[in-house]
Amino acid sequence: MEILAKAKNLWMKFNVRGAILTSLSLQVLLIFLAPIRKRCSNKWFMMLIWLAYLGADLVANYAFGLISRAQFIGSTSDSEADAYGDILAFWAPFLLLHLGGPDTITAFALEDNELWRRHLLNLLFQLGAAGYVFYQSFPSSELVVPTILMFIGGTIKYVERTIALYLASFSKLRDSLLPPADAGPNYAKLVAEEYVSTKMLAMVPESKLPSTDVELENSLDDRTVIKEAFFYFTTFKGLLVNLIFSFRERNDSSQFFGSRPAKDAFRVIEAELNFFYDVLYTKAAIVHCLAGYLFRAISIGSIVSAFASFCVLNKHGFHEFDIQITYTLLLGAIGLEFVAVGRLICSDWTIANVATSESIFIRLLLKFKSESSPFALHIIHARWSKFIFQYNFLDSRLTKWPKWIAKPLGLIPLEELIDDLKPRRVEQYSEELGELIFEELKRKASCGSTNETCASRGKWALEHTENWEKCKKLLPFVSDVDYGKSLLLWHIATELCYNTDKSENPHRKTSKILSDYMLHLMIKQPSMMSAVAGIGQIRFRDTCAEADRFFDENIFDKSKTSKTNACRILLNVPTALNPALVKGDRSQSALFDACILAKELRKFQDEKWEIVSEVWVELLAYAAIRCQPYMHAQQLSEGGELITFVWLLMVQLGLSEQFHIQDGHVTATVH
Incomplete structure (x- = not known):
């Protein structure tokens, strides 16, 4: 029985270590491979991303359970067990960091955004579990400072993911895009004061689309493409939730797109759909704002500080293998954060929000992202598969x-099954x-x-x-x-x-x-x-x-x-x-x-x-x-579809029924 107990204890130790390292590996896999899905339609690749996306949460939750159980079983006065408990308490916040996921994927499919309540509940539960693990080892822990620092960084990352899912849910997205209520002119007051003659009311006729016969000769540069795409994304993102737009917005977009050659029009549409993808499937919407930059700075600072404090810590009493795993987790966390920062700096959002392109940094960034870059870089920054x-x-x-x-x-x-798998x-x-x-x-x-x-x-x-x-x-x-x-x-x-x-x-x-x-x-x-x-x-x-x-x-x-x-x-x-x-x-x-x-x-x-x-x-x-716009949005995460490009191009040209005939109020002739 004693041998079985030792074997079980040994299995528990290696099981925890394996789960922690597997969780880190899945995060590395997701941060590099997840962005490729918007330009890759391969079914087997999508299956790999799906398994990694589901596995990342499952493995992290499983590791949390193993750590909690190991803490409970190993709570003895033995110094080796105490040291192991301390290191487990330090590992727990890394799982919060992993559950927060990389910036490149918050949802695999649109349905995941609607499950934000489940993620919120899981966030509260895992925060409680991490707090319990930390409490168990607090009296004897030598890793209090780095553990608290990692706890801060991990909590921020997990909260970011939950908020991103919440904001991308269609009900919340629709609420956030609804215009303020507008009661219009005071009809009763105007009529009572006889300022308006009802016989002279003239309805605003349906505005005709501006002439699209003239095309501008100069092709749009990359920065202008991204700027225009961001402007029209901001104007028309209500398309996702079937909102109605005014004829003024229709005329503005149709005049712009109607005066451009086909190549420029599709480049702008491609960049615009990329913004739609980022809002629905990544953390871009909450990271690219002042609060997002602030919390990202706090998160990175906490992780780097945790690494520094662990480096100077006296590690006497800790198992050498556990120290190596801890360094792996710390370096992995820092590496993932800096990869995320690099993607943040090189994103279309950064270019769209920069007021001028005169700086050397912006010029270099645009050159890096341009289509004239080497083939490998073009593949990295392509925005859809271009597969028909x-x-x-x-x-x-x-x-x-x-x-x-x-x-x-x-x-x-x-035969039908084989045909689907081919x-x-x-x-x-x-x-x-x-x-x-x-x-x-x-x-x-x-x-x-x-x-x-x-x-x-x-x-x-x-x-x-x-x-x-x-x-x-x-x-x-x-x-x-x-x-x-x-x-x-x-x-x-x-x-x-x-x-x-x-x-x-x-x-x-x-x-x-x-x-x-x-x-x-x-x-x-x-x-x-x-x-x-x-x-x-x-x-x-x-x-x-x-x-x-x-x-x-x-x-x-x-x-x-x-x-x-x-x-x-x-x-x-x-x-x-x-x-x-x-x-x-x-x-x-x-x-x-x-x-x-x-x-x-x-x-x-x-x-x-x-x-x-x-x-x-x-x-x-x-x-x-x-x-349905929902179906178009779903295809953005599966390599993109030509029909989706045609849909958005038709809207931009005014070929949609999602426009008001009138903008403003009824025109009245005053006596």
Whole structure:
């Protein structure tokens, strides 16, 4: 029994040490890897961050329990046990520091912000636990001063995290952004004193967007990009909680963005979304203020002072291994703090808040963060992944496992699982694609009413083409069908045209990228499309079933058949009759309707790619402006999405219904 007791005691000692060092390791992992998630969409990397985020809290809480238990068991008069208890009391505040987490991540997902009450309760509980551990060793402790100093630093870090979660919760964020109550002019008094003639009231007409025909020649420098992004972030951060804005704010942003080239507009949008990310997922909002700087200085000073006081302390009686662990914890804490300070100094927030760029420091900082920096530095400071995920209907059917293999083995669900686990096909965002989207949105912003352009999902693009009379036959494919069917029709038609037309038209490639991207959103990220897609997934499954049957009957070996050949076989099917008349409404398949659309598009020769690309931009814009801001915000922590950039760009150009028609009060004519 004595041997078992010693073995148990030995396990407890090494268990505590292992938990403490694991907790520190997770903090190091998070501070360096967490910022990468806003520009990386790799599922396995996101899994690693998720495990580290959850594990950091679990390990720290577990270590707290081990320390409390070891203190209780080891409370004897033995000098070695007392020394061990003292060192445990000194380690406890390090766990508070770790529970506070790095500045680079406070929430893994938006739901974590809504759990701020749980973190507040945990903060109070762990402060009590740390205080109890300190009280247990206080009478004999030689580490009182460094322990108190670490306790101060750890408490500040944990309080910072809790406040950051609280401020980023949507209810609090909305409350903080609501404008003050405004009763307006004293209507009763004005009417009673006969200052206003009600017959002469003139309502303020809907203001028209300023002309966006003129573009400034000079490209924006990096500092101006960040300054403008911060200004519009401050103006429009209420977008996250569905607040309404005035036409004056709309006109200001649309005038700025409408007068810039596409590259500058997307650079500003990219930096603006980075500010949104920082507010929702990091400590940036509470660190970048006077109180935040003050408490950060106190925290760093406490940790450095604790290190200095431990260095000069007489360590006689402490185990050598425990001393090494303590130095590791202290140096780790100091290192993490200085990395955080370095990130704070180099952040966009610092540049945005600096009044002038004449100082050498600001010039060097901007050069370090610029796109002209070496590739490695550009990767470090990139603000989104620039990945456009692709999902192709024909690829999914031609690479499908044969039924004679899948059915006997029951592999149909397994095939879907494997398809989800496979690396997603991506295309890199290009300036040509950005320019196409920007110019089309700017063209819509410069004419027509906001409600009409926001409600259009292809019709506006067809009606404003040069060859409008010929395009009338294409209207039923956007106006007479729901959005989900329209998307599937144009995706399959784009694929059929793309594989049977080898022209060098630049819109051919961009049409293909947007087509595959929109299908990816509908199939792989339906939450982004829930407001517009309707039964899109049901229709997709029915279309897949019809395509599988058709290819099984007409193609012997799909794995050896090129997409070009498959497209030609599809286009050779007679389509004189409407598929709905032949098949009825039992199936929602859109396969042969898409073939009819493709044949109509082929009549336009090379001109069709301008038409197709404009329709795809409008389909993308329609989905972007109707997707809930919450879903856009969620994507910021997963590498970012093109649809989110389009959403914010549309708002900045005035293509949103979140604007008042009037600003101020009713205009009145005075007698």
